[in-house]
Amino acid sequence: MKPSIPKGTRDFSPAEMLKRNFIFDTIRAVYQRYGYEQIETPAMENLSTLEGKYGEEGDKLLFRILNSGDPFEKYRQAHLEIKNSDVTEKGLRYDLTVPFARYVVMHQNEISFPFKRYQIQPVWRADRPQKGRYREFYQCDADVIGSTSLLNELELIRIIEDVFDTLKIDVLIKLNNRKILSGIAEVIGEADKIIDITVAIDKLDKIGLEKVNKELKSKGLSETAVQKLQPIILLKGSNENKLESLKNVLKDSAIGKKGIEEIETIFNLLQSLKRTARNLELDITLARGLNYYTGAIIEVKPNDERSSFTSSICGGGRYDDLTGIFGLPNVSGVGISFGADRIYDVLEEVQGFPDFSGVSTKILFVNFGEEEAKYCLQLVERIREDGINAELFPDAAKMKKQMGYADAKKIPFVALIGTEEMKNGEITVKNMSTGEQSKVTMEILLHMIK
RNA sequence: GUGAUUGUAGCUCAGCCGGUUAGAGCGCUAGAUUGUGGAUCUAGAGGUCGUGGGUUCGAGCCCCAUCUUUCACCCCA
Structure with a gap:
């Protein structure tokens, strides 16, 4: 069979994950700097939690999960009409705010208010995909619940400025009430x-x-x-x-x-x-x-003129009684949400991503055979002790193959250790960008690649 | 949900008016080069032309359905 993934979903390859993590790490660091604590909630919620919270349109866009087994069976046998509520009682989360409200109500006795939480997780909407719109995408939420002070609004605006300053995206923040x-x-x-x-x-x-x-x-x-x-x-x-x-x-x-x-x-x-x-x-x-x-x-x-995006990349506001519907009235909250996938698309357009080459493996040890590999293993361990990313090629493949691997993975240094180097306790190290090659000790090598 | 749009090799794309065995570039594999990647040369592998029907002597090309891509509306990060 030909493999495929559902409409509106995407795979993320290593190069894309570097960029995505740059966005997530930036937002996470800013949130933490302002004292927000992370939570996660399940991908699925009971439909009773989700339904009716996003308006009529929102209800249509909910992904509903069929009950397990054959939920249609008994209705079919009895020739009964089947309603949605008969066969589905769970749905994928549509945003992070409503699950958070549910969380606050369920955990109200453990929480000391005001509660500042952040949450970075995917959400799902059964929308028609188009520019900047996916069926699975990440939201990065920060909310303060249990405080009516406008200092919270100020703080969230400062967070927005800090995040986009760090990401080097020029933005216009619009405010209304x-x-x-x-x-x-x-x-x-x-x-x-x-x-x-x-x-x-x-x-x-x-x-x-x-x-x-x-x-x-x-x-x-x-x-x-x-x-x-x-x-x-x-x-x-x-x-x-x-x-x-x-x-x-x-x-x-x-x-x-x-x-x-x-x-x-x-x-x-x-x-x-x-x-x-x-x-x-x-x-x-x-x-x-x-x-x-x-x-x-x-x-x-x-x-930014280079960006064709007219839709929002972050949004938020204050909601006075979100937890009321779950049985906890008079708790005010205010929050924002960054749309990580749209921010990714904007950064691509304005070429705003930093250069990630060399952030992964710093040095590859060529594998010349069983004995040599065993010897290299200790050296690789030693390098990793210093917190440097290093790997040993797993197979005694041809040099061309191993060098090509280093090249494709943009590994800046390659160590070559054969019988000669083993005998003399040396490491032949090659700088892959200049092509220069020298015989060095471990001490010098560590200095070179740090 | 509405209206358009796309699909041919791993990727980007040619493919004439419907006519014989579907091509290119890049990438991949192997060799030139048994301890040296990128550059060059040579050879090779790789296709259910998205899928299922239909029209036709004959379909990658025409028709229908369906899935998918992209875009707009609605709505939204």
Whole structure:
């Protein structure tokens, strides 16, 4: 049979794993520097945990796992109609936030709040694959749960800056607040249509004002409401200018004013760190994940001409009551998630990966035969004791084969030890990039390849 | 879920109007070179033309279905 893998999934070869680990290691190091602790949760969750948390669309994109055995058998025999819930009760996780909420509720007695956790694991969505969209991809989440302080929002923004600074990706961080969106819906007299409004204006960049207005009307917004909305969604200028305008627009909305206050607090905190925040933009058309965000909404996009990515590579926000549905009310959380696979694609486009040659094996010992190999084994052990990656070729293959192996694997040094070297206690070492070759002692060799 | 698009050697791709035994470059293996990789030369291996049907005297090429690739919509990391 011809081997294949499921649609939207990928294999990762050694060269790709070096790059992927560069991303994971960077994010992990930053998370740890800010005091976040790692957890993992199972690949599969009970469907009761997942269903209804991601909206109608999300439910369709859940991978459901068929119960083991032949779950259809008894229904078939009795000629009964079969419902999904009869044959599947588990599903692959769709994101890391909902499983985390479940984790917090189940482990609430072991956790001392506020709990700062990070989690780097794959998630699965039965989406049609396309640019930057896979059916299996890694999310790198950090959340703070059990604290309403806006210092957490500030910290997450600083984490985003640190990660992309380290990865050397220019980004634009967009910030909004769900309370501002609620305020806007309120002042235009369409408070109950907030989801329709936010979904529509979120597309402003993409489809333009005209189509946004058309969508708004098709969702049942009145002409006057749409007209009232125009100056608000077209707000331009600096963050300060936008905030001043919004204060005026939302002066009669308590919730709207609260949202403005939160945004201002975050900006002020950033300024107190003497950060210019030039890559931080207040964007009131930013809606995202409306299903559980209640306060801050964060989205990060690449800001580099060489990248064709217009979709987000990191997103997040505050959700006031995510654990409520699992029976633990009044616990607020705020978090972000880096999309590792999209960051990978961006780094490829901007050629931002460092050179990984020589990060693996530093020296290969050529195998000339049983006796020589046995002798080399001790030397390889000695080199590894110093923490240097070294290997002995397992077969007494032809020199051409062994040298070719070193070449293909970009191993910078090759040691050749035959009967002559064994007798004299020497090591013939060849520098594979210059072609130079010399006879040295172990001490000198260690110095050379360190 | 909707609309396009792709599939020929390990990889990148040719393949004429439907016509005999499907080609190239790179890679791979072996040799030139029995203790020396990359460069060169020589030889060799490697194909169910994604899969299953159909049309035809004849299909890599046309038709249908299906899987897959890529892209857009919806939605999203």
